[in-house]
Amino acid sequence: MFPKPIEKSSRATQIGYQAFLPLVLILWLLPLIAVAVFSVKPDADFTNGNYWGLPSSFEFFTNYGRVFFESDMPRYMLNSFLITVPTVIGAIALSSLTGFALGVYKFNGNLLIFFMFIAGNFVPFQILMVPVRDLTVSMNLYDTKTGLILFHIAFQTGFCTLFMRNFIRQLPFELVEAARVEGVAEWRIFWYVVLPLMKPALAALAVLIFTFIWNDYFWAVVLTQGPDAQPVTAGITSFNSQFRAAYHLMSAGSIVAALPPVLMFFLMQKHFIAGLTLGAVK
Structure with a gap:
């Protein structure tokens, strides 16, 4: 087997x-x-x-x-950080709350709502290109970092909720019941009981989402243009001129752009592995 x-x-x-x-x-x-x-x-x-x-x-x-000194690469790098970090925080915050609700509470429609979060992960993102772009234009969010952040948070929350809900289901439910017997409010149960136990999952999910958003190229090209809002993945193409491509500068920019997610993985490697393997063996 x-x-x-x-x-x-x-x-x-x-x-x-x-x-x-x-x-x-x-x-x-x-x-x-x-x-x-x-x-x-x-x-x-x-x-x-x-x-x-x-x-x-x-x-x-x-x-x-x-x-570094003769291009807009530092600005593109800053844009990537300003887009990726709020997206990671927002997606993890929302998915922690939804994962707690779907993993702890039993109510009619719980499984249906959970399946809706899962179903969103199977929608090919290419078919959303035109409606999402039109939506950002109508809301005056096109070519802005805010529009890209909001879209990434909405698109990543489904996967994060799946991850968080399954992780919370592995936690001992007796801790929640004991806190309820003591009269602890539900939000305090989440903040003081469940959330500290979720640290390995939070670290693993932060690394995954940081890598996903930082390396995104498709939506960076669709929803932004120019150095004011474009992240580094799309900004690397600025080294192309009208008649030729500066491959040596594009390659150097690609190496620089790949360093932050690699560095984050090595800094959080211990927590990342623990978050992925916790609950795999009883």
């Missing part, structure tokens, strides 16, 4: 696994390695057709200096 651990396989299988794993890892990392190499190449390498060869000169400080 379950795959056999590699330690229990034959010696020949273990050797083949150890030899094959580095090759697969290199193949998987090949696009990232290519972007990293492109980011330190001079512009002349691309005009001369030296796409996959070694750099003719090492232009790390030149390329990254132009990204």
Whole structure:
């Protein structure tokens, strides 16, 4: 039923696994390695057709200096933080409340409401492009960070509620009953009893949502334009001119844009893994 651990396989299988794993890892990392190499190449390498060869000169400080000091990349990065952080806070706050209500209270329609949250995750977001754009235009939220924040919160709350509700259902319900017997108000039960136990789930969900929103490109292009509101994923395209693309600057900007979610994951790795695995084994 379950795959056999590699330690229990034959010696020949273990050797083949150890030899094959580095090759697969290199193949998987090949696009990232290519972007990293492109980011330190001079512009002349691309005009001369030296796409996959070694750099003719090492232009790390030149390329990254132009990204930070001769472009709007710092502004795009700031926009990404101003969009991502409020979205993470808003989505987690709403999903914590809805997850608590759906996970603790028993009422008619509980399961139906929960299924509605789940159903929203299966709607292809591409079909929402035109109505969402028209809605933001009619509400004067088009090309604003506020419009993008509100949309992301609305779109991510369904997944977050699914995550929170299932996590809360794994908590010992006796704690809630004991607090009710003592006459504790419901909001105090949520704040002082349930919420502290949800810290691993909150950390795991924060990392996931931060990564989702930070790496979003589709809605950043659909709902924003220009450096006033565009996040870094859409702002990287500003390195393209009318007749050619600055691949070395786009690659350097891509590496810079990828650092915040990677850094956040490593800072919260312990809590992230604990949140995903808590309740998996009894």
